[in-house]
Amino acid sequence: MRDPQRIDRVLATIREMWTKVPDWRLGQLLVNAVEPREPCPELFSVEDDRLEHLVARMSEGKTMTRHAFNVSDTFVIQGRGVVVTTDKRYEDLPSWLALKIGDDIEIRSESNPVRTHVAGIEFINPWTPKTPFGFLLPADVPNDRVTVGCEIWVTEASVINPPRCE
Structure with missing residues (x-):
């Protein structure tokens, strides 16, 4: 397990640098510090208020972390809802997926x-x-909000044995 004491130290270093360039977004600061081999526009360009919102959702356990499949077709059952057919057959579903009613x-x-x-x-x-x-x-959920090609994302609650970052 990583030392939890590092958190305050790392955040203090980030705070010190960020106060020197307050017009930068946090993601911009981190990308500029790391200098990744490949561009990372999602992190570089995310606005701070959006990042704050995303981190808060993650803290609440509501972050959609995995793309499971795409919508291939839909139809409506009157009084029940929209049925989504996916681009995956049962045998092709990701091995980590454990989607349940209520997820x-x-x-x-x-x-x-x-x-x-x-x-x-x-x-x-x-x-x-x-x-x-x-x-x-x-x-x-209105049928017109679920179109062919839409991506379906799930939370870690729908994952079998989620991997731990070490």
Whole structure:
């Protein structure tokens, strides 16, 4: 385990440097300090208020950390909700995925993301490993917010044995 005492020391060093360049964003400061081999525009350009929001969500355990699959089709069951068919068959689902009814998900598209949860897992009879994976969204999620090609992201609650960073 890393020494927890390092946190205050590292944050003090960052604070000291950041006060010298207050117009820089925190991500910009970190990228400039690390000088990565490959550009990192997501970190470099993130605004501080957005970063603060993302870290707060992470602290609450609500961060969507993994891309699970994409939407390949949808249809509506009146009174129940939108059924999402994914681009993965059961046999092709990521080995780390353990999606359950009630798990939080985020539907990401070109427009604003939709945060919701899994209302049901679809079961097709006869089932085979080649059956496309599908699930039901709550009835309050409009069909037009779930378009073909949208990405479905999950939290670590939907992951089997999440890896630990050492």
